Amino acid sequence: MLGEFEYLLLSAAARLGDGAYGAAIRRDIEAATKRRCSIGALYTTLDRLEAKGLIRSWMGNPTPQRGGRQKRMVRVTGNGVHEAKAFYDAVSRASHGVSWAADRARGPA
């Protein structure tokens, strides 16, 4: 089963689609969690997910915004989608009937 941060990373990469690369994923995670995401955590987790076959990464084209440096592009594989869905289902089942999940279903007060 995925870890929490692995799930966040897979979700961000899937949401960004063709525009998924290190810095963009980091921004997306920070926006979603309202917490800082360190580069160390990001790249070591990307390596782990790639070793598990849940993502694929390759070197993208450099841009002037990055000082002419390359990007590490990321794509979620079929296995990655499957694992993320399994994690989401597990969290949904585990949250069934708990007060904060019910509050969430009714919407913010």
Add this chain to the structure above:
Amino acid sequence: MIHVGWWLLSFLARALDPPERDVVLGDLAESGAGFGLAMRDLLGLIVRRQVGLWTSWRPWLALFGVCGVAGLSLSSLVFRLNVDLYKYAAHYATSLTARQEVAFLLCLAGALLVWSWTCGFVLASLSGRAVWLTWSLFYFVVLDSAWARFVLAGNIILRSPRTHEAVLDSLQGTLRLLMFTTLPLSIAALLFLFPALFGAFVGVRWRILPVRHRYLIGSVNIALAVLATWATGWYDPAHLPAGWPRVPWPVRLLPFLLASWPAAYLLACSLPTGRPKDQTSALRPVPEP
């Protein structure tokens, strides 16, 4: 971010593999983070990568095998060469001729040069990006462990030559001791330092030597171990008082074998294993799908 800050970040990023270095510096430029945050991020990644290196057996072999076993033996050799160099010209007290003394010193110096290079190469080849740590430890082990053993055993007492007070009792003495333990201040230490540095440099760049070079290095290492064992067989008894027992050749050979075992590792690497080679890079660029 100021220019000096970027220079510092780029310098620190050299601890990462080249593709990852490019990606991370690009991310930091794109994020527009201040120097402090960028530095924290970069250092965090470097620490994680360095820790990750130690999940493999290779840096551990470099640490215990080369720094520990070979380093301690080389340290004894450095110490011994320093003492023998100091004793040179005192050969009139023995049955040795000047030519024999020079031959012995050249034999030890040659062995030290070759074994230091081999150790440096194997250390860098095994350590990968952890080489800065393992090489630094190796340097201090070789430079300090032999005389530290004598000091701890009470055979050497550190006293200031002028005041005869304990070295650590004065600031000057402490500074001298610090200098003595960190800088290569003897000929033998320099004979170790330069080849070991050069070997590490080659090891970082090449990692694996061509088979012919490995056989050549292995042969030279073995020849020097045999030569040093033979030379100590006639040199040491000439300096001992009459009637003292001779040290048997296996006992004399053992420290030389321990100092030169990295050559055996190089030769063992030449044997076919039938397994694919390890990928050392954390980030392996692949073509775009």
